[in-house]
Amino acid sequence: xENQQEPLAYAQESQNVSVGEWVLSLLIVMIPLxxxxxxxxxxxxxNTKVSKANFAKAALIWYAIGIVLWILIAGIFGAAFLFxx
Numbered sequence: 145x146e147n148q149q150e151p152l153a154y155a156q157e158s159q160n161v162s163v164g165e166w167v168l169s170l171l172i173v174m175i176p177l178x179x180x181x182x183x184x185x186x187x188x189x190x191n192t193k194v195s196k197a198n199f200a201k202a203a204l205i206w207y208a209i210g211i212v213l214w215i216l217i218a219g220i221f222g223a224a225f226l227f228x229x
Contacts, residue, residue, distance in 0.1 A: 159193050
């Protein structure tokens with residue numbers, strides 16, 4: 145048999161993220177603005193392991209949900225404050 149190499153996409157998909165990498169990733173995400181920027185880099189960058197990219201996409205979805213909820217709650221309380229007199 146010939147020595148065939150795995151396709152790059154499959155080789156990247158089969159890589160696991162170690163516990164140390166997860167600890168460092170979560171520490172970076174906790175830094176206010178840098179964490180958000182890194183989530184975008186990990187989610188849409190090309191050299192990120194698949195599990196970390198999926199984590200970053202899920203975290204960005206939660207960020208978006210949180211922002212929408214914050215705007216709704218702020219609007220409700222703001223309207224109650226302005227028109228509640």
